[in-house]
Amino acid sequence: MRSDADILISVASWEERFLLGCQRLFESHAYSRAIVYYSDEYADWTQASRASVQAQCRDKGIQYEDGVLYAADTSRTWRETLDSSLGQLPEGCNAVVDLSTMPREIIWQTFWFLQYRKCNVSYVYHRPGKYGEWLSRDPDRPRLVYKMSGISRIGARTALLVLAGYDVDRVRHLVDTFEPEIALLGLQKDSVAPENSERMEAQSSAFKDDRSVQRFWVDAYSSDHGMEAVETALASISPTHNVIMASMGPKLSAVSLYRLHRQNENLGLVYLPAREFNREYSSGIGETIYGSLDDS
């Protein structure tokens, strides 16, 4: 990671790794400013950890500011929160995005604004110490991400690329919503989570009889976060289809999909929100992974 990075951007969470991650970052690097977003729906759940990060910032002389993510009004989030904070950053500043507890839609929008402001963008991801049983329930309608919805051709059929997580139903939900002619299902090769292979097997077998679903393997923890594998899977599809891509597997796969979108404006990004989260999803903090966006 660059040593001159000076703005940390993060989303507050009840997961321990949010607070522990901030501590870890503040101890290893000097920051001038921390921007912490939080969801209005879960403000109570994150109040204590936000106060704690704010106190750490005060102690270390870091300017602290927070911003609301409006769960029911994404356009308000864009206008009133992201545009008015990230959209006003000084051009060319150094920013570090903590992906650990940041929803993928906010990751992509944060990257977008930072690159719009021509910032040097780094990211960090803190793995949790331990995973819980489930992360989220009650899916909301999948949504294309503002400014990253891709360029669609009117007559072309849809292809959906999903980097699958552990939940078969969420993938099925995306397929049912967009009714793609082709669905490319990226399965995570390896993970620290012991149940990974079993869950990927479940994903694979759930779609084995569906002729429109093609499966491929991807490793989000590799140096390119699986980008090459995704690119290869898309090679024959993207010239003829309107491709939309969803990251539901390891968080780092969101970075590779963002990069692919930046390389090819035709590829759209889609986010599947959820309305209910498991407060016990993870505990502790594990390894921290660092990276930077190359094309800033």
Next chain:
Amino acid sequence: MNSRNPFDYVGANDLPGETILDYYIEDFNFSRFIHSTRNVLLVGERGCGKSMTLLYNSFPIQHLRAERENQELPLDTIGVYVPCNTPLTHKREFQLLDDFRASVISEHHFALAIAYGVAKTLSEVPNLLTSAEEDNVWSQIEFLFDAEMPRTERPFIALMQLIERECIKAQRAANARSSTNVFYENTFSFPSLIVPLLRLVRSTSRLTNTHFAFLIDDAHDLNEHQRRALFSWIAFREHSLFSFKVAIANVSRSSLATASGGSILEGHDYTRIDMVQPFHNDEADFGHLAHLLVMRRLEKCGIDSTPHAFFPVSSQMLEQLRRAEEEVRSEAVAKYGSDSGRVSDYVYKYKRAHFFRNRPATANRPEYSGFDTLVYLSTGVIRNLLMPCYWMFDKVISHSAIDPEPGTHEEPTGTSLPNEIPPNIQSEVILARSRSLWDWVRNELDKSLEGCSRENARRAYQLLDNLAVLFRERLLKHKSEPRANSFTISQQSDSVMANLNQVIDTLVAAQLLYVRSGAAKDKGKRENYYVPNRMLWPDRGLDPHGQHARVSIRAPDLWAAAEQNRPIPFKDDDEAASKQPRLFDEI
């Protein structure tokens, strides 16, 4: 999977034109309304045949049909298919604009999609233009788009490219990385693009009297501004030039408001066709449709059979039903003597109930089999009919691969086609599908259904579970309407219905409950009644063959069942089940 499975239930958009032509049944589903110049709304949940109906009526398929039947090219009405479930429709950048500009850019994309449909359709009409007309079309298109086109392609192909270019320009403006602005200035609307385009087309000799039917598929995927624009166009009552045939999942969940703040009215502005059909017995339209549909698919697959012969009823069950009928008829004759009408009515009501009531307590589930059972299990939705058939067919093919039956028909390719689906396989598949549907309701509803909280998922499961218990008790003990498996809601109050409707909406969205409208007992009024997906019943040992009755259940009892898992009160001689007007019309 065998690619020759005749019961493939993939979406109509994934079927080749030839297959749509092969499989589509025009009769018994009101689809001829599409041929009129009226605006038509085809309403129904996924899988009820909306897209198939629209695609069948699109010009390319009708062209194919005319060729097959050696008829003239059908140019009196040209169906222009416009899909709405596309990434273009799902774009949300308009949300970053004020209402006016959001509606302008939304209509722009929708108008371009329709214009593209027109251009694509016309590009497929052979020898459409004379050379003089071609020149005129070129210059008019260039004027309309204020653009010059290289005349290397045919005009409507070039028009498609031009429209695509306009569409891409607007998207690039919205997605520009150098600006947070998402608006695009040079927009089109229906009056500024589609109407002039249609008038231009009508100026050509072959299309002078052509009516354009815009076949708008999945209109529920349009954004609110596009839907309002569409309904404004529908409110335009002059239909000589164009009309709209709109497939939409559920009108009650989408506002019918127009852009000017009015609302379109059934009868005046449009005709509504409910694609999920309420009546499923042999005599009803859906029974006929199901029979024709399966017959056609068997024929096209090269299987010489009828639906009833291909899906036979278990001989054991037939024998048991015969004995049940004898016993019930004796009871009826003892009760009503020579009054044949009342005897028939009694036999109809109690024959199947008698069979279910007199099964030994330790017996396995009855063997669910027979084409009629499949039709009842479909609850009036075509995909629900095809899905178990698909699995059954596949299972028979898989079995024959390891243990070929002497009765199967050998294809030249070496593939064996079955002459029938044995009843035991039908039953295995039906029970497995039923079990898996309950598993989904119990464990997955909140994970796979938009807007379904864990609480509502729990309530939805508990409501269905308690309905199953109630219907089971009725089947075994009720004195007058033992096989009723649909219900109405009585004693509705605002406070209870506010909660209960959330659960009902969840069940409807999950296609676990179908809402229909029928005659009420009171003064000829209409009322909503509710039919649970009958695929739920085999796993609970119930009879999917319903009867012409609805159980009236109090709203507070339904809510208590959903919220507190409290059993729904049961009386064995209640008067709550109400008859439909005609004996053989229902369920």
